[in-house]
Amino acid sequence: MSANEPPLLLRVEGLSKAYPGVLANDAVSLSVAPGQVHALLGENGAGKSTLVKMIYGLVRPDTGQMALHGASYAPADPHAARAAGVAMVFQHFSLFEALSVAENVALGMEDPPPLRQLAARIRAVSDAYGLPLDPGRIVGDLSAGERQRVEIIRCLLQDPKLLIMDEPTSVLTPQEVEILFATLRQLAAEGTAILYISHKLEEIRRLCDRATILRGGRVVGECDPREKSAHELAELMVGAELKLTDRAGRHAGEVVLVVAGLNLAPSSAFGPSLKDLGFTLRRGEVLGIGGVAGNGQEELLAALSGERPTSRGSVTLKGEDISALGPNPRRARGLLAAPEERLGHAAAPDMSLTENAILTGTMRRPLTHRGFIDRRAARAFAREIIAAFDVRTPGPHVAARALSGGNLQKFVIGREVLQAPEVLVVNQPTWGVDAAAAAAIRQALLDLAAGGAGVIVISQDLDELMEISDQFSALNEGRLSQPRSTTGLTLQEIGLSLGGAHGMKVAEAVT
Amino acid sequence: MIRLIARPAPSRFWLWATPVLAVLATMVAGAVLFAALGTDPLEALKVIFWDPLLGANAGYFRGQLLIKAGPLMLIAAGLAVGFRAGIWNIGAEGQYIVGAICGAAVGLAVYPAESVLIFPAMVVAGALGGWAWGMIPALLKNRFGASEILVSLMLVYVAQNLLAWAAFGPLKNPAGFGFPGSRNLQQYPSAHNGELIAGSGLHWGGVAALAALVGTYVLMSRHIAGFRIQVAGDAPKAARFAGVAPARLVAFCLGLSGALAGLAGMFEVAGPSGQITDAFGAGYGFTAIIVAFLGRLNPIGILLAGLLMALTYIGGDMAQLMLRLPAAAIQVFQGMLLFFLLGFDLLTNYQVRFGGRVGA
Structure with a gap:
């Protein structure tokens, strides 16, 4: 609960980023506390991706500041962001299908340990977080959910303080979603903050304890998603009333x-x-x-x-x-x-x-x-x-x-x-x-x-x-x-x- | 630091500016090459690019220009269609040779009969020969997934041996005192592909080249079939979704480029060359690849690029003759053109920025 004002993990203040023709982020501010599961809500083009890319060091802001653990934070590239304890799981996986899980994890690390040691660590982490994964399997044989686990474990091995997840459930079955949520809740309980991007409002209501809503590059609202209905959240996102789908007028014919x-x-x-x-x-x-x-x-x-x-x-x-x-x-x-x-x-x-x-x-x-x-x-x-x-x-x-x-x-x-x-x-x-x-x-x-x-x-x-x-x-x-x-x-x-x-x-x- | 920034859409300006830039860069690098060989570089460039067009004996050379450009344009027109579809026929030289052998064989088989039907029959035979040679990589690709690049290229060497065999064997001139090479078709009126306008260098091959350029232009920019060929090159999955059958596309593209290359070979052997010899293949099939790309796989571009490459052929011959430059130097010169073109092509899809910040 936020009643006793916990110290902030990440503080973003007045971040702006312009691309030719669009202002992708316009003075965006938000703060994330340790252990918080913070949703970033918005339509396509609302500026969610630009914002997390700036936090992850992929894009440099035009103006504004960030602070991590109270110290100024301006990552020049994702290496710097990872070194500072920020990790990200992308919507599209960057995995080699013909390589094994351990080999794929090693490829994403700054200086990987020998494969056998790494495999042992992968097993340890996957057991600790309830993410069953065999380091020896070939990625091409894995389901989408298992592939995502490879990406998550790759991040967890770096022991992140802030984990950014971009649309993580779009490829998962309901059961896989449950497993993922259990893992994320466990991470949050251990103090890792999670910045969670999604369109799926019901999931956000179940998982997140804070939500920042973006529209047109600006922050248009902050709320506790558990206190809002999915329909209310959608209308905040769109900035207009949403019609419910009309199923009337259909008859099964020949x-x-x-x-x-x-x-x-x-x-x-x-x-x-x-x-x-x-x-x-x-x-x-x-x-x-x-x-x-x-x-x-x-x-x-x-x-x-x-x-x-x-x-x-x-x-x-x-x-x-x-x-x-x-x-x-x-x-x-x-x-x-x-x-x-x-x-x-x-x-x-x-x-x-x-x-x-x-x-x-x-x-x-x-x-x-x-x-x-x-x-x-x-x-x-x-x-x-x-x-x-x-x-x-x-x-x-x-x-x-x-x-x-x-x-x-x-x-x-x-x-x-x-x-x-x-x-x-x-x-x-x-x-x-x-x-x-x-x-x-x-x-x-x-x-x-x-x-x-x-x-x-x-x-x-x-x-x-x-x-x-x-x-x-x-x-x-x-x-x-x-x-x-x-x-x-x-x-x-x-x-x-x-x-x-x-x-x-x-x-x-x-x- | 030099940075490359992807353009949102390919630049139309650079699409056409890069060939010009590539020609200029080739001239500069060529000048350095010639200077290193101990020749006055300006003199060499003048001999290659200026003299054939506007020098003392330009009248003769201007005719040569069409003779050389004709087969280049005819072959490149067919190659460009395949290249747009992402089907890489590298073996036009082989199809050119086989077309020539087939065309000449038909004419020589009926020698010395005279009929207006002989030349058209040779045209058909030449096109069919090139088509058949192009269909070999097409069949192997469709049946076994073999790379058409390798198969078509290797078939060039098969064709060259076929050519030597024909020149020393079945097509050898019976009245040639044992010398290799066929009868000279220039001395066989029914089979001779002569100049249509004296001194212009224009023979039926040039007419066919122009017809092929117009035909491929209409196909590629007006017709739904050309549109689908283009889609197949840009986005193969989208093409299949649009109803393109990949196997038929492969057969069409290799067949078309093979037939046009075969035609070019046939017109050459019946015209400027006159006879089948083991030295008949002059590399037109390979140079046409450069022509196709230099011309942006566009028929109008190919017309200009064909003339330019023909100029380097003629100018190169003169440079060998007058400046004693080695033949290899001229080939390097032509190769540099493709090299620079592909290099500068970067500019159509990327902006180059010097210095500056990261992530601007």
């Missing part, structure tokens, strides 16, 4: 897509294969497929989009066997898809939004005449997407990579939705997307279903699936569970069906 006996070899050496998948999708219905990414999600999307043809009779659209057809014939028949990886898969990074509209839009929109591209029509289509989905960008000439993740995702989803699909398959539609954009995307998917299309949402965000889907099914290690109606299904039931086959120590974490 069957539009049938998948039966779908098998597919893995797309990478470390991916799972799809094993005998089957389900039916009706018009007006949203089928939610839960599960942690890397369990066949990408393969399922590729099999449905037509990027990877499957055996005869495995995918039937409106009574026609389309298993052997490629993406464009499927688009022509009304089956559209939006893959998880926005830059590089759903969109070509260096190409303009107009060109990215051409990428999938030529089959259902008149963007070409006898194969020749009608630039004007393509530009108009791109503009239409930008306007209809509130994509924040100077115009359709801008390269896809210049857009923020949330804006590009709105563009990608908008591009498919505006082509009036009869079946739309989306993988991780709101991954790394801010609350307002995520709400808009979910509503667009529901509206599409209300208009008579079948929608398949593959997501690891279970709250999201519970919010929008009618049927729920879990994809785990390439196997799909029997779809169940979401009415009456509890999160705990789903969680168990997802995590159970993971081969992890689940039981000790779930109480």
Whole structure:
């Protein structure tokens, strides 16, 4: 409790950082006490990443000061930050898949001890913090949760005073989240402060004892998240009232897509294969497929989009066997898809939004005449997407990579939705997307279903699936569970069906 | 301290300024090279770049310019399409040689018959020969995942041996007193690819080169197929999502660049060269790689780059002749051009800052 004014660990005062065209941080101040789990809340582009990058020495502030343990603190680079006791676990892991856990940890250390000693220390730390991890295993064989443990243990070996975590739960199953939270609580009890960045408001309410809310680079509020509802926190973040998703107006109609006996070899050496998948999708219905990414999600999307043809009779659209057809014939028949990886898969990074509209839009929109591209029509289509989905960008000439993740995702989803699909398959539609954009995307998917299309949402965000889907099914290690109606299904039931086959120590974490 | 800062988008200015800068840097470094070899550097540069265009005998050399630039542009036009898709055909030289052998073989097989159909048949044979030679790396890549870079390059050496075998064996001139080399097609009217306008250096190969440049321009900047080729090079996964079948793309790109290289070889053997000899391959297939990149894989750029490289060929020959510069010096000179181009390419994607603070 903060009643007896504990000494501060980190004090940030008036930190500003300008990039060409944007003020990423504008006189940001916050203070973190030892043992505090401090949430940093904000939409994409609110300045959370810039702030922690300055604390971690990756970016130097233009003005303002920081103090650590009461002494002036201005790290020139991450080495200096680590030496001062500040560690960070990034959202995207920097691990070598072909190396072992111990080797990966050694690569991230300033002067690593011999591997055998290091392995012993990894074991000791992983036991002490309830993070089961075998130092000899190859990282490529690990689940996302286990990979994150490698990163966390790498940090813990440096004995940090402040641990920064950027969106740590986005890749975890509910059980893995529980294990992580237990570890973080233990660390906090030992006096380590944790700066926790997340979009997931329920998690913040459960884990954090302080929250600083950023919007547009400024601190707009501080609160105890346990005293606020998730909806209140979201509105603080967005700075406006948020509508609740409207599920009305949908009726399950005729069957539009049938998948039966779908098998597919893995797309990478470390991916799972799809094993005998089957389900039916009706018009007006949203089928939610839960599960942690890397369990066949990408393969399922590729099999449905037509990027990877499957055996005869495995995918039937409106009574026609389309298993052997490629993406464009499927688009022509009304089956559209939006893959998880926005830059590089759903969109070509260096190409303009107009060109990215051409990428999938030529089959259902008149963007070409006898194969020749009608630039004007393509530009108009791109503009239409930008306007209809509130994509924040100077115009359709801008390269896809210049857009923020949330804006590009709105563009990608908008591009498919505006082509009036009869079946739309989306993988991780709101991954790394801010609350307002995520709400808009979910509503667009529901509206599409209300208009008579079948929608398949593959997501690891279970709250999201519970919010929008009618049927729920879990994809785990390439196997799909029997779809169940979401009415009456509890999160705990789903969680168990997802995590159970993971081969992890689940039981000790779930109480 | 020199620091590189990534640009948010590639600079359009530097995209076109780097080739010019590379040419200038090559001239400077070339001057140093020539000076080290004991030649007056300014004199050498004048002989290479000035005399062929505006010197005393420029009238003759200007014709040579198109003769040399034609095959370079024709081959580079095809290579550029593949390079944009990220398919690296390094073996155009081999496809050029095989195209020449096939084209010449058709003409020589019917010698001395006269017909207007002979030359078109040779054109088709040349294109097919180059196409087939290009399809070998394509098939191996699609079937076994073999690198098209290595396979196409190694097939150049196979083609060179094939050429020697043809010149000493089946295509040898029966009336040649035992000398290696085929009959001279320049003396066989139905097969001869002569100048279309006397003294211009323009033969059917030059026309084909211009047609290829226009064709690839329309393909790459107007047509959906060219758009998909471009996507395949920029973002392979996005291309697959857009419906590009990788195997078909590989076959198309290697087939197209092979066919155009084969055509170039056929026009050369039926025209300026005249006969199949073991010394027929003059390195056009390799130089065309430099032309394609110097021209930014863009047809208009390739047109200019082809003329420039042709100039260094002609000027280089003159420098060898008049200044006694070794042939290797000229090759180093051409190689430096690609080296500087790739080096300066950094400027399109990065800003260079001298000194200053970290993390500005």
